[in-house]
Amino acid sequence: MTRDEITEAVLRALSDVAPEADPATLRPDVSLRDQLDIDSMDLLNFVIGIHEQVHVDIPEADYARLQTLDEVVDYLVGKTAS
Amino acid sequence: MPTLGADMSVGTLMTWLKQPGETVARGDIIAVVHTDKADVEVEVFTNGVLERVLVEPGAEVPVGTVLAVIREDGAPAAPPSAAPAPAAPAAPAPAEAGAHIAISPSARHLAEELGVDPALIEGSGPGGRIQRKDVEAAAAAGEAAAAPPPAPPPAPPTGLAVEDRNAAMRRAIAAAMSRSKREIPHFYLGQTIHMSNAIAWLAQENLRRPVPERLLHGVLLLKAIALALREVPELNAVWQGEELVLREDINVGVAIALRGGGLVAPAIHRTDQLSMDELMHAFRDLVSRARSWSLRSSEMTDPTITVTSLGERGVETVFGVIFPPQVAIVGFGTLVERPWISEGQVLICPVVNASLSADHRVTDGHRASAFLAAIDRLLQEPDEL
Known part of the structure; x- marks a missing residue:
């Protein structure tokens, strides 16, 4: 998958857990939790969405590294390239 | 209706x-x-x-x-x-x-x-x-x-x-909480629970599980509460008229914050009888339906106790208000590392503050502390949940 495709997939997964959010207004360098008011259930659903759309399993130990949209996309780009 | x-x-x-x-x-x-x-x-x-x-x-x-x-x-x-x-x-x-x-x-x-x-x-x-x-x-x-x-x-x-909807929900919450504070003589107890065993068990479980089957630590708390209620059944009850009515089924109500404000606390039916997988599935389903406004009537009427957690916002201790006609609410704060003294040594351990708001018409501090102690004990043996 290209970076753009991954970004689109991430935004789709985010829309599923926070349908009221406007992806166009998301700041890529600001905490997703803070911008979208997501909780641990939302986070789990987001990780499941990534699993289904990008086919990457994010271990719980890596959650802390995935605070912003940029961090999530960078992480997935790295995983899909390897 | x-x-x-x-x-x-x-x-x-x-x-x-x-x-x-x-x-x-x-x-x-x-x-x-x-x-x-x-x-x-x-x-x-x-x-x-x-x-x-x-x-x-x-x-x-x-x-x-x-x-x-x-x-x-x-x-x-x-x-x-x-x-x-x-x-x-x-x-x-x-x-x-x-x-x-x-x-x-x-x-x-x-x-x-x-x-x-x-x-x-x-x-x-x-x-x-x-x-x-x-x-x-x-x-x-x-x-x-x-x-x-x-x-x-x-x-x-x-x-x-x-x-x-938000204004209507606030009116409903205001009415229920005002009634609660007006009619129910609350008392409050708190206990710090050592979570090393529970967290280690959960991490190990989730390592071996496919992503869609992972568990949240909330289900451990829910199951521990449900099992503890078997030991202190007077908290699994409602106050009707002027008397306590014990409930046979243990239906833990889960406070779910709604996107955009407000909350509901629908029941997970027979919480104590569900396996961890069943409980996680029920929990996910309940949150999803609560946030899409598609709860069922029995889920709104059947809770026999409520659990609320504000830990994700960094709150350390919750002092809940009982939702009438229930007689108790359990609150959990954030999971946080704290110094913990064991056998003369200071360890760094994950802990959570559990609180209980209970109705003094139906129970007292002795029984209420037995309930919190049971939750604590159950969480030390997550394999048994």
Whole structure:
């Protein structure tokens, strides 16, 4: 998958857990939790969405590294390239 | 119109999901009603045929109003009746169709005395005929809706309009919480729970599980509460009239924050009997449906205790307000690392603050602390949950 495709997939997964959010207004360098008011259930659903759309399993130990949209996309780009 | 909250007096029938003549089975969703707190799916508790509907979509009616008549399997067809209640603004008279309900005269008299709507009672007599003992059980269990209050309802909501859901929800919460603080003599206990074992167990479990089957630590807390209630059953109860009514099923209500504000606390039925996988599935499903406004009536009426967690916002301790007619609420704060002294050594351990708000009319500090201690003990052995 290209970076753009991954970004689109991430935004789709985010829309599923926070349908009221406007992806166009998301700041890529600001905490997703803070911008979208997501909780641990939302986070789990987001990780499941990534699993289904990008086919990457994010271990719980890596959650802390995935605070912003940029961090999530960078992480997935790295995983899909390897 | 079932009562779906401590201070609900009216509801609006939004839509029928079954039509007259259709077969219905126990657990089917037949209608959606709008309340101040949520849009709720109305379940049926018997098998039969939806004979006729008595309330039209859009009509706002008092709690206790008969919405429809279901002919139970094997029962004769009822005679034709009046047209359905019109949509707003006029509210139909409640429970008029009670004349078609199979109920003994003595049971009917008792139902009137106790303010229980016969339409919401499942009869145990021949052909489903309602008997005195059914009325008594319904009154005790609170399964039947109370008769509508004599006073006119407050400013009517706008029926189908949901434009101001947040304001309506705040009104409902305000009413329930004000009643709680006015009527319930709360007392509060807190305990710090060592979570090393639980967290280690959870991490190990999630390592071996596929992503969609991972568990959240919340399910450990829910299961521990449910099992602890078996040891202190007086907290798995409701306060009705002037007495404690113990509940047999343990249905833990989960406080779920809604996106955009407000909260609901629907039940996970028989929480104590669910495996971790079943509980996680039920928890996910409940949160998803709560946030899409598609809860079921029994989930709103059946909680026997509530659990709330504000840990994700960094709160260390929660002092909850009991949701009447329940008699207790458990709160959890954030999971945080703290120094912990064990056998003369200072360790760094994950801990969580658990709190209990309990009704002093029904229990005391000694029993309440036994409940918190049981939760603590159960969480030290997560394999046993």
